[in-house]
Amino acid sequence: MSLTENAKKYHERMFPGYESVAIKKDPEFIERFDNFAYDEVVNQPGQELPDKTRWMAILSTLIGSQAVVMYERLLPAAMNFDVTPIEIKEIVYQATAYLGFGRVLPFLDATNKVFEEKGITLPLEGQATTTPENRRELGTQAQVDIFGEGMKDYWKSGPEESRHINYWLADNCFGDYYTRTGLDYAQREMITFCFIAAQGGCEPQLTAHASANMNVGNDKKFLIKVISQCLPFIGYPRSLNALACVNKAAEKN
Template identity: 70%
Template sequence: MAITKCSREYHEKMFPGYHSSLWETDPEFIERFDNFAFDEVINEEGQGLEDRTRFMAILAALLGCQGVDEYRAMLPAAMNFGVAPVEIKEIVYQAVDYLGIGRVFPFLKVTNEVLTEQGIQLPLEGQAKTTMEDRLEKGIQAQVDIFGEGMREFYKSGPQESRHINRWLAENCFGDFYTRSGLDYCQREMITFCFLAAQGGCEPQLISHAAANMKLGNDRRFLIRVISQCLPYIGYPRSLNVLQCVNKAAE
């Protein structure tokens, strides 16, 4: 097989000493996929990401597209490239707000299994920074910090029969999770962008969160790099759709 030197070396960094059985059963496929994902994508001029950021985006994208088997495989690789256990847990926890516990629960179980296999003692140190009494107030402030002052009264907006959902968004999504330590706002908005991009069908929210990323400093060029690095894991249709959303947000 014509596996490139870069692809072999990167694969070895991700999975030291591991030899996939697919090299025997599907050699032509592995030749093209590994060379693409672990050489071309990583080394495309102007599209690279710092390794730790790349793997955080990939883990979030795999949650979004429900790639639990690939997530299990990539989790130790992410740790080998510097993604800390607390960051992994925060990615999984935040995913619940964007994917729902029905889709995230298998990933939480896999995360606990892999961390335990890696000798990480659970539970990890707590990261919560709000109480049930102040979660709404601090959640609103998080929304304002990320999206702008226009979010100050958003939790009270909308028809009376559905207004509670906007309040839940403030106190649960942002008050319970965005306020946690372990990840900063820029990282949280990046992984949210990946959750939405990978699951598809969330274009209005994706445009909004692309704009929020840009407001925080994750500019259009950065988001295109994120899309590029996640493309092997989520495919071309969703990657092209999210690129359109980024361009709309930039306008």
């Protein structure tokens, strides 16, 4: 068995002029993986995604599954498929709300390392649109825009002892991240779906964000494409769980 022509061409687009060392050490495995991930999956009829969208989803999935080594290796490839430095930083920043900074820090460090190696000046241009005074209000508006009018007063709902967490969802999760420029709501909901699907064990939240994706235009067919294109990097169990959540959300919608 050897690499298909499609896999070779795709790999050349990922890493122009690079000769794989891994295929010399583990030829049978790499041939099977590359032919699957970079030919069969990419070219599956009806499951194709635009290059940039596919790589944004893959980067988000790698962060969600804590695959920092592969993230660092594939980050230059994502940039070769036109994912911009600002879009990459926005993906990493938003992951903090869904994974926590302890799990995101290695990816922030890896991103800065790759950027510096490529001569990209840091910090990048700021993307914040809120202030300490209006972040809760604008965060609530983002929740309403994405989930519907039922979120208008969610920030002050719930038992008194835990009401502050709903407030934080408005001012921090949505007010600090979703209000930033660099990505639109549809892109932010897609990467959130990938973060949650990849980490596993958060199916109620995954179903809710599958529904939110549908609200902002990322329909069931689109989400199945995202799952399909990320499957080589996330594995079958979490991909099947994500598919079940999408089906559940579609039934409710």
